[in-house]
Amino acid sequence: MTIDLNPLSEAVIKGNIQAATQETQKALDGGGDPQTILDQGLIAAMDIVGQRFAAGAMFVPQMLRSAKTMQACVALLKPAFQAGTVSSKGTVVMGTVKADLHDIGKNLVAMMLEGAGFTIIDMGVDVLPEAFVQTVSEKSPEILGMSALLSTTMPAMKATIDALKDAGLRDKVKVMIGGAPVTAKFAGEIGADRYAPDAGSAVAAAKELLQTS
Amino acid sequence: MQLISEAQLSAIDKTAQRILERVGVKILDPDVRDRLHAAGNPLDTAKGVVRFDPSWLEDHLARAPSRFILYGRNRRHDLEMGSGRVYFGNGGRVFQIHEMTESRVRPTLLKDVAHTAALVDALDHIRFYIIACQAYDLAPAHYHLNDFYQSFGHTTKHVMGGVDTLKGMRQMVALAAAIAGGPQALRDRPFVSVMANPISPLTLDAETLRIMAFGAQNGIPLAVAPAPIAGATAPASLAGTLAQLHAETLAGVALVQFMTPGAPVMYGAVASTMDLRGMDLAMGSVESAMINTACVALARRYHLPIYATAGLSDAKITDIQAGFEKGVSNLLLGRAGADFIHLAAGMLDSGNAIAYEQYVIDNELLGMIERILRGIEVNEKTLGFDTIAQVGPGGNYILADHTVDHMLSEFFYPRLAVREQFDRWVDLGRPTPLTKAKALVDQHLKEPPFRLDPDTVDRLRKQFPQIVDP
Structure with a gap:
């Protein structure tokens, strides 16, 4: 099955923690693959945030709110990953x-x-x-x-x-x-x-x- | 046109009082915290936050003097706080200097303290000296003995500085007392003052409180000057930043009065904004100027002289941006009637850098503003009916006695602005305010006079062998 991750990405871009965590939970409950949710829902959204920031279309507080939203979603994903499959950059x-x-x-x-x-x-x-x-x-x-x-x-x-x-x-x-x-x-x-x-x-x-x- | 109405000021003041009563201030010195608690202010021990009882606050704010003098070592440099007069001065404590002749930036040194003090001493419209920069060539052990010694050594104007530690504060006060002729003489005419600043939002550091207490006990005037950044360390709204700053300053002023009733203290305001596009500090923003201007009216509500802020720019070099940003804020603060306007000369790069030439340039801008503040004199003589009648229709006033009588008092004569006719200007080598400022810097710093007499220098050198030469 395919899960629509666009609402999740949109919520991350907007920095809407409540909507984004709900979408993440919905995707997990619907049997979504955590890695796909991470890559196509969250990281893809943060890429767009990065591009918009670089273009001057987003300001720092908005970027930070998106980053915080992503962290909250990653926290939900963590238990779904096999131990060790999501590794810290350092x-x-x-x-x-x-x-x-x-x-x-x-x-x-x-x-x-x-x-x-x-x-x-x-x-x-x-x-x-x-x-x-x-x-x-x-x-x-x-x-x-x-x-x-x-x-x-x-x-x-x-x-x-x-x-x-x-x-x-x-x-x-x-x-x-x-x-x-x-x-x-x-x-x-x-x-x-x-x-x-x-x-x-x-x-x-x-x-x-x-x-x- | 007023920037802010009485009703708006009242709303800000009420919000500040609510902040102090309900949110409180984090006080990092447990001893001060306990004493405030014992005096009836609620204390949250776990958070180290004191909330202020409204009547305690009112009582202590009422103890602060509404008028006092910041003395110069030369009496003609005395600054009358609370008199309605406006004094502009430079600001501190940057860490780098633009050397325009070398086109480079370098860390500041003790010699820059001496040179900036000498420049301020020579420049008429910069009315007090704030120790301008960090001296990277000074060891920490006797740092404040030396930066203050060089300041006193190069200007007889009022000197103000920031001190890092209570130990440094003690060194400075011992030095100043020795120059004055004893602690009582210093107490009688304190020619030096110190800033002791809360950290925004709503925090007072323990060492700052100790410096504050020592200063108040020893008759050293203080400025309590929080530096909130709207959008970062204060709300992104101008009114919210004003409310928080007002709360921080009132808490500081009340604390000084709690330590020593009647101690001279200035209501300080060093507001700025954050450019949230990239988190760049915007000290030259128009909103910074607006907030700082509104603070003058807030200070006046409590009959407190204000240590105000103007003349900062985010420009990296002496350029057009530096000119317009400085012009706007200096004029606004001057017109608001602020007592003591610091940072108004010499600064560049959001308060991170100085340039010698900038002191000379800003001195001229401040001269223009002082001329504005002097206003238009209207009386029988200046109205000039007799001379108008004498010259009559079609004549001119160049040879009139009235012209010679008034030409020195009525006009401000800039030293830097270019007014020559175009061809003459080309013949002169196309001078600009900057090239002229460079020449004046050379002139002022060629052999700056030492402002302590040789006997005093001998005495001080014996008493304080840790004094070094730049």
Whole structure:
């Protein structure tokens, strides 16, 4: 049998969580194949969202709402998959650095990465270098993402990278940094792997670092 | 035409009070939280959120002074807050500088603190100095001793700065007291002030509260200035952002009065908007200017002097966009009668960068606005009936005494705007405001005077051996 996935795609594009989760459940109940629902219903919708955003026809809040809608649908699909058949693109540990409480940029990046299929461990704000190190050691993420809004807290990024080195973990994780005062040059100076100027480029950079698509 | 009506202001004010009473403010210092709770404000311990009792709030807001002076080290630079006068100044604390002659951007250094202070000292329409930039060449241990030392060293205008830590605040106050001739002398004429800013939405950091308390106890005037971004850290509606900002500022002002009744504090407003097409901060947006303008009226409702915002631009370089964005907001805020308008000079790139030339250019714009604020003088002499009768139909006024009597007081003479006749302009090498500004920067920074006398410098260097040269 064929299931019409267009209403699901439309709901994801519109960012209507209620309609999208209902459509997902309907498709599952109707015997739909989870992989097909994922590929043709959800990912196809997010491709359109991406195109419309790139063309300036959708704004960031709309894109994020679609990403959130997709996450809710994926959560419904998960039990239907055989264990291990839906794999994460990778795990990203994130936080704002020591003494920096400004987290909107970090939260945006986390949402975008999650929407793109990464698993996020969000450590919140004001994260001490040793706390980052401990989490990297325990969770073995592929990427550590640090954010700073204040020029005065930027040095904590270097301190964290140095602490990773001291703990012998620097080679085990890729380090991405961002935030208003941060620059590519600064990233180079402190030995980070990547700098991303905004949430959209953070996703592209994360994929590039892990060589996934 | 009014930007906002009394009824609209009243609705915003009421909503802010509802926010404080029902939503509350997250206070990250448990001690302050407990003291507020003990004073009768409901506390949600798990969330660290204090909700404000309306009568407590009203009592504490009433303690804030409606007039005070931000002193200059030179008395002619005293700023009378709450007097109805409008003062424009620069803003801080950026991390990069455009070097136009080199066509490059570089991180800011201690020498840039010294140079921007010297420029502000030399430029008449920039009435106070805010420490303009981060000094990347300064070690954290004695950071604020040094950025404030260079500021005092290069201007006698009122100096304001942000401090990162209570330790830094202590260093600054010790230095300022030593310059003043003791703590009491500093208390009598505080020539330095500090901003202590809530984080939007509705959050007050523990270290900020400690800095606030120390400043209030030591007679250092404060600005409590949240910087909500409409569409990101505040609602996407202008009225919603105003309500939230108003709540944040009122909470901060009341807290200062709770710590030290009567402490001089400014109602701060640093509103901006987010361009939601790509999540780009839009500090030069027309809505930012509108929100900041409406805040002047909100501050006035509480008889509080305002630390207002204008003159920001999202332009990356000194260009047409920088000109029109700065022009619109500076004029709106100036016309609204804001007491203390910061960020009005030197800034580029959404508040991320400065350029020396931009200080000189903005000084000219501010001169024009000050001229507007001075208004049109109408009296027997300026109406000029006698000279009109004397010249009569068909004559001219070039040689009239009346012209010579009034030509200096009536007109603002720009130093940068190009007014020469076209051929003359070509002969001069086609100067622009930017080329003229570059020449003036060179002139002002060639040998800027050091504004502390040699004996004081000797004394300070002995007392604070951690002072370094840029």
